[in-house]
Amino acid sequence: MIRAILRAAGFDPRRFPTAVSGWQRFTRDRERYRGMPGADAIPLGDDLPMLTEFGESSGHLGAYFFQDLQVAKWILTDQPQRHVDVGSRLDGFIGHLAVFREVDVLDIRPQPVAVPNVRFHQVDLSAELPPEWIACTDSLSCLHTIEHFGLGRYGDDIDPLGHLKGLEQLKRMVKPGGRFYLSTPIGPERVEFNAHRIFAASTVTGWFRDGWQIERFAVVDDATRLHPEVDWQSEAARNHHGCQAGVGILCAIRTSP
Template identity: 40%
Template sequence: YTPLDPTYFFQDSWAAKHLFHLKPEHHYDVGSSAKTMGILSQFVPITMVDIRPIELKLDNLYFKEGSILALPFEDNSIETLSSLCVVEHIGLGRYGDELDQFGSEKAIKELKRVLKIGGIILFSVPVDTDNKIYFNAHRAFTRNYILELFNDFRVLDEKYHYGTKVFDSYDSSMGFGTGLYMLKRVK
């Protein structure tokens, strides 16, 4: 069989489907896979923000060096935004960022700041039975906690990846998985 990480396979396919249907004039991404954004940039121009510079050049893919904790954009300025499996790492020091027990929450606050009212975010994060930290890796959250952090957003789509399957609803009894959220800012 072909070696494949099911998390990124499902997540990236899900994001591509939504971005294709949204058809924004320009899309912005914070910290997601450069490989994924490179592929998606072939049908929509994308500006990526990351603390790690990208040395490669590709038509329709633009790069800004920056932090998810201080995005280089004005308030309410972005129509479509993505951040796929990123915020769970913020504040743990794994990527050179400072230790901060509220790093994930601060990152979400910053993503919300730059998104226009009516704007769409494609967002993914590990989910689990409780909010947890996996040592030297990432955090995981409950569905309710994530949706509380996005309380001024409406859920347009949500999927949950557990093992090798994708489900339409969160099931905490399944333990660790990945939540995929398409959210619209309503206020």
């Protein structure tokens, strides 16, 4: 419990030894800098120590990174008339889409910053879907979001069935013939309250058994490797494509009227 509170406050005990070592290096480097020719060319301001980045890689390429690239590529290929997103990362996936097209973004949380090519709408999908959003688009995305519905993490009401209710609302937004791009954690099924749910791969594909046709399925595995095309009906699906906490990414076409 204490570790969780510290992490929420921005303190990660696992990084403390690295920070101590980083402070020692910071103080040595600062003194060296001050003693070198040219150090007085630009006045020194207040110190702003960066203590944990000396040995890190050039960028953290996590599951979100590969998920966002994969789905943005699909949408660029599919070229829908309209694209609507619910709850995906504005500073990741939505930023990718906004480079080449307009996007309507729905989220339960406010967004006070205007972004070019992005039209923001504050909508709570746990409430009744407003009429203007019913069958409103031929292309809908909801990435790494459905697993949070009903857990209260983002200010939503607590509801153990929130993900299923939210899913039905999302499906209603897609026109017949339209595509729904969905991603969510996959692995042995469980709730890690109140962070997220992790679903069995068969659960995710089962959501699209009636009135939908799964067109594509991709996986980001536990080692953060992207598998852009997997057989979602294969034997590997029984073992969640080898994932304990990976990401399943699908594109499904609505076939029902």
